Amino acid sequence: MRKIIDILPLLVFAALVLVLLSFLSDRDDQLETVLIDSTFPEFSLTNLSDESSILGKKDISQLPALINVWATWCIACRVEHPFLMKLKEEEALAIYGLNYKDNREKALDLLKRDGNPYVFSIYDYEGRLAIDLGVYGAPETFFIDKEGIIQERHVGVIDEKVWADKFQKYLDE
């Protein structure tokens, strides 16, 4: 009898660890799957370069496409920038920007200075579209296929390796 009481704390704690572990793996799956295989969400936001022009889902017309979440305050985005420029030159796909919680002038300055890989950038100051997409932070990139279905998502910088591992296969199909 006494022994059971002595083992009890261990059992309770081990159970707690298992529960927590299951939350953690749940989270991972959700991150990957929540939007994969669904169509791109509807939105209505202004164009970064033109405050008066309203963009919607229909404006993402060149497919397949990448949607790249970026901002001037995001350091990693600058690391990613040259690679996006290279993609624009070399691959038959359109890149759309989602300018996230940023300052419009600064964002335009950066594109002017470093080059603009995007067909256009959606200006999402409040993060509305970002919430619908479940954006974790910048940079983050989504791949949309010819039918407008989200096929892949990558959180973090895209470089040669990430491109080859995660994205290249969709263009080869």
Next chain:
Amino acid sequence: MIPELGHISLITHLILSLFAGTVPLAGLFLGRQSFLLHIERFSLILFSLITVSFLCLVYSFLMDDFSVAYVAQNSNINLPYYFKFAATWGAHEGSLVFWILAMNAWLIGFTFLTKSKDKKFSQLVFSISCQVMFAFTLFTLFTSNPFERILPVPPLNGSDLNPSLQDIAFTVHPPLLYLGYSGLLIPFAIAVAAMLFQTETRVWASYARPWALLSCGFLTLGIALGSWWAYYELGWGGWWFWDPVENAAFVPWLLSVALFHSLITSQNRGLFGKWSVLLSIFAFATSLLGTFLVRSGILTSVHAFALDPERGVFILAILAFFIIGSLTIYSVKDFAKTSSNTTYTLTSKEFGFLLNNLLLVILAISILFGTIFPLIYESITAGKKISVGAPYFEAVLFPFALALGALQGLALFLGWGKTTSFTFLKRLILESASIFILVLLILFILFDNLYLNSFVIIFLATWIAAGTLQFGKIGSKDYFKIIQRRSAVIFAHVGMAILTLGIAVVTNYSLEKEILLAKGDSYQIEELDVSFDSIEDSVGPNYLSKLAKVSFTEGSSTKQVIAEKRTYFPSGQPTTEAGIETEVFKDLYVSMGDNLEADIWSFKVQVKPFIRWIWLGALLIAIGTIISGVRLTRRL
């Protein structure tokens, strides 16, 4: 070069802590004297290494070295130097380095102050602590390295420290909290060592007690500062939000309070040995668990840490290793044998401590459950979200907190073994009733109103105060001696009474109103006249702001405060700085809302009576526990 120096220093700390965490342990169990270390010297070496590492990080911040990714993410050229300094521990990576630094500092305290006759015991405690520090260092280096560089093209400027963290209270709140968390390592290591060596309960309890008290003191300060910061920085005017991160700090606090009370009994009577061991383990476990919940991203809160599932797995692994390890030892080792036939009755101090512990543990479990429940619910219902908020916590905790307060008023009168005389009860009731009436009278004079709802808690506060200060004995010649001898306990328990009174008054007497005001207009809230005098633009070092001057007129006195809305330009993030006029009995509080038209703004105006008493109470609790902790280290 400097960041690399810090990096190398951290790697050296990793290797040496692994060495110190394994070799003496092997020495003890293989009986090899030569494997034992000179622990005083070794703890100084480890401490120096981590200090170098920490200072290198500080240096990188002060020098604006944006090639260091952590600096680039959390600092900015325009950030004032004191916030650059504080940014060192402002986010995940740096806070871990600080945490390891703090663990080292506690370990130095232990190795130098504990004059144990049993050298092996100290060796074992040292070795176990080094294992934990090794795990933390490994975690830091592999998942959260603050010295990682952005090369070859470092950014020209950083993306700034989270604006709501650019604040004086914030610069001290996290270090105090981390000091509290990390201090719980020492009682944990002592408890594990006590199980392995089957050390006598009285002996190990005397080693563990000061460290439990000191950790609790720092946790109290850290939590109170966090609460104060949230009050004026978040613009909501509350002092506690049942936010997951607050709960994550509150649970180990409750357990550390339970622990040092339990240790009193263990040290004096040799009782509750197993219970004290369990509390030591779980106080430490919940401090890690809180870290896990907050930083793995499975709970979201106002405290935004960079989210990374990989980190979650790592922290969970650390938690599982040390806690499952220690609980396994607990389940197999036959320790804390009650050889002495100490008995106690239902009226004894021992039983009082037992009840105190029971209630504190129930509170801790309820809070932990309320914090984790949304996650359980989400996974059972396949994604439906639920939030457990203040109503749950208040309803569940109230009866237990009430019982705890009732017990606290009696506690100091109880005797070991059994309480021989209950004559104190009559006096206690009489005294607390008279202070109660006095307090009500004062409240009525101040606010022209009495709320029945608050009576129970106000009485509880006076009950605790009367039970602690024992006014009846004033005049008797040993009253002063009693006060002096018990100063630590008096500080802490009177602090609790003041805090309780603050909570009772602020929850019942607060006024809160959202109003729209055009420049030059005013608004009447009961007897308070609020007028919006002017609005102007201003520029800070790294933000633009709107300053609204708002006057409070009550009778003939007028006080002007400045409420502020800032937009930090590196991130574009807005923050509100409430305008607060503090008086002895109340705070007048105004925070800016939105700009609706030209000069029309929305404001949130609040009158918060006695709110300062909550933090004053917490401060006294911290002073009490720290005095007691420091006194006990001298007796080690």
